Amino acid sequence: MLEWYLPQASTYASEIDNLVNLIGAFVAFWFVLSFGTFIWLIFRFRARPGTEAEYITGELKHQKRWITIPHLLVLVCDVFIIVGAVSVWYNIKQYLPPAEQTVRVVGQQWTWTFQHPGADGQLDTADDIATVNELHVQKGVTYHYQLQSVDVLHDFSVPVFRLKQDAIPGRTITGWFEPTLEGEYDVQCAEICGIGHGLMGARIFIENEAQHAAWVAGESPVRLAAVTTPTRAIQE
Amino acid sequence: MAESIPHEVDPGHGDHHHEDQGFVSKYLLSTDHKIIAMQYMFTGMLMAVIGGFMSYVFRMQLAFPGESVPLWGIVTPANYNALITNHGTIMIFWVAMPVLIAAFGNYLIPLMVGADDMVFPKLNRLSYQIFLISALVLLSSYLVEGGGFGGAWTSYPPLSAKSQYNLTPAGASLWLLAVALEFVAFLLGGINFITTAMNSRAPGMKLYDIPMVIWMIVIASILFMVSVGPLIAGAIMLFFDQTLGTAFFDPNRGGDPILWQHLFWFFGHPEVYVVLLPAVGITAEIITVFARKKLFAYKTVLHTAVGTGVLSFTVWAHHQFIAGIDPRMAHIFTLTTLLISIPIAEMMFVYIATLYGGSIRLTTPMLWALAFIGEFLIGGVTGIFLGASGADVYFHDTYFVLAHFHYTFYPIAIIGTFAGVSYWFPKMFGRMMNDTLGKIHFWGSIVSFNFIFIPLFVLGTAGQHRRIFDFQNFPALATPELQQLRILATMSLVVMLGFQFVWLYNFINSMFRGPKAGKNPWKANTLEWSADSPPPHGNWPELPTVYRPPYEYSHPDREEDYWPQHLPN
Amino acid sequence: MRPIATTRSASGMPTGLLAVWWVVASEIVIFGGLLASYLMYRLSHDSWSEQAANTNTAIGATNTFVLLTSSFLAVSAHAAAEKGDGKKAARYLWYTIGGAMTFVAIKSFEWYTEITHGFTITSNTFWSFYYTAAGIHALHVIAGAFIMAIVAREAAKGLELHRVELIGIYWHFVDIVWIFLFPLLYIAK
Secondary structure (H helix, E strand, C coil): CHHHCCCCCECCHHHHHHHHHHHHHHHHHHHHHHHHHHHHHHHHCECCCCCCCCCCCCCCHHHHHHHHHHHHHHHHHHHHHHHHHHHHHHHHHHCCCCCCEEEEEEEECCEEEEEECCCCCCCCCCCCEEEECEEEEECCCCEEEEEEECCCCEEEEEHHHCEEEEECECCCEEEEECECCCEEEEEEECCCCCCCHHHCCEEEEEECHHHHHHHHHHCCCCCCCHHHCCCCCCCC | CHHHHHHHCCCCCCHHHHHCCCHHHHHHCCCCHHHHHHHHHHHHHHHHHHHHHHHHHHHHHHHCCCCCECCCECCCHHHHHHHHHHHHHHHHHHHHHHHHHHHHHHHHHHHHHCCCCCCCHHHHHHHHHHHHHHHHHHHHCCCCCCCCCCCCCCCCCCCCCCHHHHCCHHHHHHHHHHHHHHHHHHHHHHHHHHHHHHHCCCCCCCHHHCCHHHHHHHHHHHHHHHHHHHHHHHHHHHHHHHHCCCCCCCHHHCCCHHHHHHHHHHHHHHHHHHHHHHHHHHHHHHHHHHHCCCCCCHHHHHHHHHHHHHHHHHCHHHHCCCCCCCCCHHHHHHHHHHHHHHHHHHHHHHHHHHHCCCCECCCHHHHHHHHHHHHHHHHHHHHHHHHCHHHHHHHCCEHHHHHHHHHHHHHHHHHHHHHHHHHHHHHHHCECCCHHHHHHHHHHHHHHHHHHHHHHHHHHHCCCECCCCCHHHCCCCCCHHHHHHHHHHHHHHHHHHHHHHHHHHHHHHHHHHCCECCCCCCCCCCHHHHCCCCCCCCCCCCCCCCCCCCCCCCCCCCCCCCCCCCCCC | CCCHHHHCCCCCCCHHHHHHHHHHHHHHHHHHHHHHHHHHHHHHCCCHHHHHCCCCHHHHHHHHHHHHHHHHHHHHHHHHHHCCCHHHHHHHHHHHHHHHHHHHHHHHHHHHHHHHCCCCCCCCHHHHHHHHHHHHHHHHHHHHHHHHHHHHHHHHCCCCCHHHHHHHHHHHHHHHHHHHHHHHHHHCC
16 A cells, blocks of 8 residues: 555565555455444344344353454464564564665754765765765665664654664664665654654655766765764663 | 441431532532542543644644644644644543543442442542642643643653753653653542442442443553553653753663653553543443343453453553664564454454344444444554554554554544443433434534544555654655645544534533433443432432343343343342 | 441452552552663663662661561551550551651661762762662651551551551551662662
8 A cells, every 4th residue: 555655665665565465455354344244233233113132142152153253363364464574574674684885874853964985885984975864875775774863862764665763862773775766755753853853854865876976976075073973882 | 248238228328418518518529429520521521622622723733834723823843742742641641531430430330339439538539639730730831931841742751851852841840740640640549449349349249240331440440550650660760850860761871761662651552451441341331221232242351351451561562663672572562462453353343243133222322332333443453554563664653653543542532431421421410412412413523533534544654754743844745635635634623623512512401401311211221220310429328239240131031121230120 | 427338348358458459559560660670770780880889788787677677566566456456556556657767767867978978869870760769668658657657546546446457568568669679779789
C-alpha cells in the first residue's frame, strides 16, 4: 500500500512494503470476516415479534469451538507475521552490510547537519563537506550513517527509504541504507523536539555517479567544528 | 460474616441524616459513592470539553495553517505543541480514567455487588479531592509564564527535563506534578474498588456471579497499581531533573534518557488495557441485556482479560523499536505484541458470538455497545502493523499510529462512556433519555468519527509524521491532495463536536423532564436494577441476597426472558 | 457512621488487611522501579563505587539496627493487641515511634554531614539516587510514625485494636525497603 504514495528509493523499501502488504492481507481477511459476521448477526437476530432468544452458555465444547478455532487460526497468521517482521527487521536494523561511504547525521534544535566525506571518500578528513538541511548521496552506494544529537531526541526519517531512527544525545547510532532511485525527497524529524519540530525538515538529493562527483568537486570543504564536539560515552 | 448479618437488616441507615444537609455537604463533601461517582463523571466530562476544544484548535490549524482560529486566534508552534500535549494527557488521565474507572467504578461496584457503599467512604472522597486538585494544577499550567508544557504526553527527556529545550520552565513541572497527583488519586481509589468488590459482595454472590463490568474494573485497577509504580518513581526523578538540576536523564552528565521511555511505556501500555477493560465490561452488560442473551463463555472472557493484563506487561518496548534500544530486543517485543492480539481477538469473538441466537433490540445504549465492538475491531487490526517491528520502522510516529490509537481510545473513552451513561442514566437520575435524540447523536458522532480518522490513516500511510504544526516545510506532504484530506478530517471533527450539543440537550432535558424510569426499565438482571431509581443513600432499605449468575436471560426454566440475580426463584 | 459494606468479608480476608496489602503492593512497585533504575545505572557506572565510598556505613548500620528494633517493637505491640491489651499495645507503638524518630534524627545528622562535605543531590547521579531513594524512604518513616501515633491513641482507649496489626505490616514494609537500600547504597562500594 505504501508504494501508492511513496516511491521506493532504497534497497529495503520494497521489503517493508511487502511486509505491510502481507499484514494488510491477513488483517483485511480477519476484519472482513469478523465484521461481516458481526453485521450479519445483528441483522439475522434482530428482535422480531414471536421469536425469543436462545439460552446458550458458551461453556460447552461444541459451542466453544466457534471461538477456539478462529483463535487458533489467528495464532497461525501471527506466526507468519512474526516471521516476516523479524526477518525484515533483521535485514534493516540488525544486520550491517559493509559501508562504501559513511555520512554523519547530526540533529539539533531545529536543523539537520550532514557531514559528507569529500573526494577522498573518508569521513573526518580535511576535505569533508558539511551541509545544513541537505543530504547528498549517490545511487547504488551502500552508506552507513552515524546518527547523533546535540541536545534532545530527534528522529532521522526518510520516508522514501522507509528509514527511521531516533537520534539520542550522547550516543552515536550507526545504520545503513542504499539509495536506488535518483531524485530529491523529504527528510523529516520524527520525534518531537521542541517548538521548532515542525520546521525541522531537510532534503535528500540522490544523484548518479557523475552528478555526485560534480557536487563533491563543487563544494569547498567546510569543516563544521560545532558538530564534531566529542560525544562523551555514557559511562563517565 | 455471621455477626454482620444483623446489621444488614438495619433499614435505610443514614437516610435521615442527609435530609437537612446543605448543598456543599450533600454534593461536594459527600462520602456517598453515587455522589462521588457523579463528581468524577462531571469533572471528567468538563475536562472532555476542554480536551475536545483543544483538538478543534489544532485540527483547524492543520487544515488552515496560519489562519486565525475562531475562539482561539493564531496558533503559534508553542501553542500547537502545548495543545496536542495536553489534549492527549487530558483525554487519557482526566477523561478516560475518571469516567470509565472512577465514575463507573464508584457508581456500579456497590450497586452491582449489593453493598450500601464503598468500604472506605472517606478515602473515596479524598481520592476525588486529590483528583480535582490534579485537574486544577494541570489547567493552571496554561496560565504560567511560558505557557503549557509542549513535549508530548510521553514527555521524553531531555526535552521535558530542561527548560532551555522545552521553553516552558513552569509548565513542564506543573504538568508532571498534575500527572503524579492524578496517579495518587487513582491508587487511593483502587483500594476501594478492590476491597469492595472482593469483600462487600452480597451474601450468595460467588466469584463467577460478579457482573463482568465489576471484574473488569477490578482487573484494571490492579493493572494500574502494578504498572504505575515505576512511572511514579520516574516522575520523581524527572521532577528533580527539572527543578533541582539532578541528571537522572541527562546524557551529558551520566544519565540515560531511554530509561524514562522504559518507565513510561512499562506503565503506558498496560494503561491502554486499564481503560479498555472497563469499556469492555460495560459492553458486556449492555449486549447481554439488549440481545436478551447469556454472555457467551463468561469464564473465557474473564480469562482473556486476565491474560491480556499479564501479557500487557511484556510488550512495552514496541513503542521504542526505533528509539535506539538494542535491535535484538525488537524480536522479543514483536513476539509478545502479536501474542497479545490473541486474547483480545478472542474477547471480540466472544462478544460477536454472544449475539448469535439473540433477540437484538437496537436501543441507543445497544447501538453504542455494538459500535464499540465494530470500531475497536478496526483499532485492533491496525495495531498489528505497528506491533510488527519490520513494518513499524516505517509507521512509527506517523499519523497511522495516531489514527490507530484513536480507533482504540475513541471506542474506549467516548463510545464506552456514552454506552454506559445512556444505559445507566435511568438508574442515575430516575428518568429515561430520549431515544430518538440519542440515535441522532449516535449516528452523527459515529459517522463523523470515521471521517476524521480514515483520512488520517491515509495521511499516515503517505508518510505524514506526528506533532507538526504546519506541513509546509515538507514538500512531499504539502500537496493539495493531502491538504484536502486534512480539511476533511477537520470538518468531520467540527461536525462531530457539533453533534455533542444534541447529547448535552438530551442529557440535561431528560434529567429533569424525561419520563420516569421505574426500577428496571431494561428488564436487566444485575442487582443495581433492584434498587430504586435513583437509589437513596444506602442503596436498598434491605441489602439484597444473590441467587444466580448475572446473565440468565431467556432461561428455558423461566417464563420471563430475564431472571434477576436477587430473586430467590 | 460506617457502611455495612465495611463490616463484610466475603473473601474471608479482613478488609483492612486487604487494603494495607494493596498499599504495600503499590509501594513495592514504586520502590521497585526506583531501585531497578538505580541498579541498571550502577551496573554500567563502575566509577560510582568511588562515590559510594563516601557514604558512612557505620551510620547506615546503626540505622538498620534502629529500624529492625522498631519492627520488633511493632510485633510486640501486635501481640499485645491480639491479647486485647490496648494500653500495652499503645505503649509498644510509642516505643516504635521512638525508633522512627531516632532513625530520622540519625539520618538528618548523616545528611547534614554529607551536604556540608559537598556531597549534594546534584554532585553526581549516585548522590541523586542516594538522596532520592533514602529521602522517599524517610518520608515513609515519618508518615508511618504519624499514623502510628493516631493508632496508638485509639489503642490506648482499647479502640480499633485490629489497626495495630495493619500499621505493623506497613512498618515491616518500610523496614524491608531499608534492608534493600542499605546494601545498595552503603555496602556496595
